[in-house]
Amino acid sequence: MQLFAEVNPVYSHADLMQPDFQSIIDNHKVLDEKLKAVFASYMALAPAEKTQIQQAYSNNNNIEQICNNTIRPVKFAELPVCIQDPLKALYGSKGALYQMLTAKDNYDEVKNRCGSLKGHFEKFREENPISVCPFCGMENLITEYEEGKNEYDHYLSKNDYPFCSINFNNLTPICDICNKPGYKGQKDIPFQPTTNPQIQDELYYPYSTAYPGHVIDLKINSTTTNLKDVDDWTLSIDCTPTGNVQKKNRWLEIYNIESRYKGKIAGDSYQWKDRIVSKHVLRCKRKGIPFDDFKEDILDDFATPLKWNNGILMKCFYEFIMNDPNCEANLNGTIF
Numbered sequence: 001m002q003l004f005a006e007v008n009p010v011y012s013h014a015d016l017m018q019p020d021f022q023s024i025i026d027n028h029k030v031l032d033e034k035l036k037a038v039f040a041s042y043m044a045l046a047p048a049e050k051t052q053i054q055q056a057y058s059n060n061n062n063i064e065q066i067c068n069n070t071i072r073p074v075k076f077a078e079l080p081v082c083i084q085d086p087l088k089a090l091y092g093s094k095g096a097l098y099q100m101l102t103a104k105d106n107y108d109e110v111k112n113r114c115g116s117l118k119g120h121f122e123k124f125r126e127e128n129p130i131s132v133c134p135f136c137g138m139e140n141l142i143t144e145y146e147e148g149k150n151e152y153d154h155y156l157s158k159n160d161y162p163f164c165s166i167n168f169n170n171l172t173p174i175c176d177i178c179n180k181p182g183y184k185g186q187k188d189i190p191f192q193p194t195t196n197p198q199i200q201d202e203l204y205y206p207y208s209t210a211y212p213g214h215v216i217d218l219k220i221n222s223t224t225t226n227l228k229d230v231d232d233w234t235l236s237i238d239c240t241p242t243g244n245v246q247k248k249n250r251w252l253e254i255y256n257i258e259s260r261y262k263g264k265i266a267g268d269s270y271q272w273k274d275r276i277v278s279k280h281v282l283r284c285k286r287k288g289i290p291f292d293d294f295k296e297d298i299l300d301d302f303a304t305p306l307k308w309n310n311g312i313l314m315k316c317f318y319e320f321i322m323n324d325p326n327c328e329a330n331l332n333g334t335i336f
C-alpha cells in the first residue's frame with residue numbers, strides 16, 4: 001500500500017493499492033471511502049506530521065523489533081488528532097480492513113484473491129505441527145482436519161495500534177482461554193500496565209527463530225504430594241538461557257500463567273498420581289520391573305511435553321513425584 005507515499009496529490013486507489021487488491025476495492029465501496037478519508041486527512045497534515053505518520057507505519061509493522069524493545073510502537077492517541085478517527089475507521093477493531101477480511105459482505109472477493117482464513121489456518125497447522133496453544137501449552141488447538149479454526153489474536157491490540165491489524169506477523173492462533181479478557185484479551189502488551197504504562201518491556205516474538213534451546217523450567221515446591229490447596233505449595237517458573245528472563249516475566253503476567261498452572265495442577269494432579277500408582281502396580285508389583293527402570297519410563301512419557309495438552313504441567317508433576325527420595329517406599333506402602 002502506497003497510502004502515505006504521495007505518488008499523486010489526488011486520491012486514486014489505482015495509484016495507492018497493489019494490483020491484486022484493485023478489484024476488491026472496486027467491489028467494496030466502504031473500504032474505498034475509508035481509504036479516501038485517511039488520504040484526505042494525511043494530505044492536509046504539515047510535513048513534520050506526515051513524517052510522524054510514515055514513522056508510525058514503519059514502526060508498527062516491525063513486530064519483532066517492538067517485541068525486542070528496540071523500536072517503540074505508536075498508538076492512535078499519539079498521532080495528529082485530525083487523522084485519528086479516519087485511521088481507526090480503516091485499521092481499528094471495527095475498521096474497514098479487518099471487516100473486509102472477516103465479514104461475509106464481499107468476503108468471497110477477498111477469498112478468491114487471497115485465500116480464506118480457514119485455508120491460512122490449515123496451512124499454519126500443517127507447518128506447525130504442535131498440538132497445544134503456543135501461549136499456554138495447556139489447551140489443544142483445533143487440527144487442520146476439523147471444522148472451524150482457533151481465533152487469530154492480534155498480539156499488538158488493534159484497539160491501540162494503527163497499521164498492524166492485518167499484518168500476519170501480528171496475528172497468531174490462540175486458545176479461547178488465553179484470548180479472554182482477564183488473560184491476554186485486549187491488553188496493551190508492549191508496556192507495563194500495572195507498574196508504569198510509559199515503560200516499554202521486552203516480549204517474546206511469537207514467530208521468532210531466535211530462541212534455540214530456550215526452555216521453560218517448572219518445579220513444584222511442596223512438602224506433601226497433596227497439592228489441592230494452592231496456598232500450601234509454590235511453583236517455580238524459570239527459563240534457560242536466563243537472558244530471556246524479562247520476556248518470560250512479561251509472558252507470565254500477560255497470560256496469567258502462574259495461577260492457571262497452579263490451578264490445573266491442584267485440580268488434576270490426583271488423577272495424574274493415580275496413573276503413576278496403577279502403572280507401578282502393573283509394572284513393578286506384577287511384572288517385577290526394577291523401580292529405576294519404571295522411573296525412567298515414567299519420566300520419559302513427557303520428554304516432549306508440547307505434544308500433549310498440559311504436558312508441561314504433567315512433566316513437572318511427574319518429576320516432583322518420581323524424584324522424591326521416598327517415592328519407591330511411598331508407592332510400596334499406602335501413604336502415597
Ligand SMILES: [Zn+2]
Binds near residue numbers: 134136138
Ligand atoms: Zn492458551
